[in-house]
Every structure is written in structure tokens, then in C-alpha cells.
Amino acid sequence: MIKETPNPPKTDGHTEIDSAFESRKPAMAKRCAPPMFIIAPDVNAETLLTHACETLASAGVMASELAFLLSGPKCNLALGILQMISLAELSVDRLLDELELEK
DSSP states (O other), rough: OOOOOOOOOOOOSSOOHHHHHHHHHHHHEEEEEOOOOOOOHHHHHEEEEEEEHHHHHHHHHHHHHHHHOHOOOHHHHHHHHHHHHHHHHHHHHHOOOOOOOOH
């Protein structure tokens, strides 16, 4: 078991929850396991971006479906996540377009 040393409460606007998390950061860092999944070093940028775009598109569909199941603030949260995914997807798409133009 990992022993934690409590930090004194912060007076600069941080909450007690922040202090509790700060005290666990070093312990959490020590527990990091080796990566289970790695990307092959010979995969080119276009392939990586294509997979990232497809993953973002799938995440967008999941967030959209979730938003329709929720209501109120939770629905707004899911829609906010969807918007962030969509913006990331647009960025990746633009990079793919630029790579295509360079060919």
C-alpha cells in the first residue's frame, strides 16, 4: 500500500479536493505500468492522422448518441464534448488535406 503524506490546506484559492489530488500525484506517477499498446515506429504521419480522424469521428457519434439520452446540464456537457471532438476532427482533416497537397 502506498502511504500518502497530507499537504496542508492551500490558501491560494485551491479547494481541499485539489490538495488531496496533489498529495497523490507522486504516488500515482510511481504506479504507471508500461504501455500496453504502442504505435509502430515506422507508421507514417498520414496513416496516424487518418486513424486519429476515424477515432474522433467514432467518438463524436458516441457523444452525440449519449447527448440524446441525457437532458439538462448533462446533455449540454455531452454536446460540449461533441463540439471539442468535432474541432479536433476538423484540425486533423486539415492536416490530412495539407499532406495530400504536398504529394
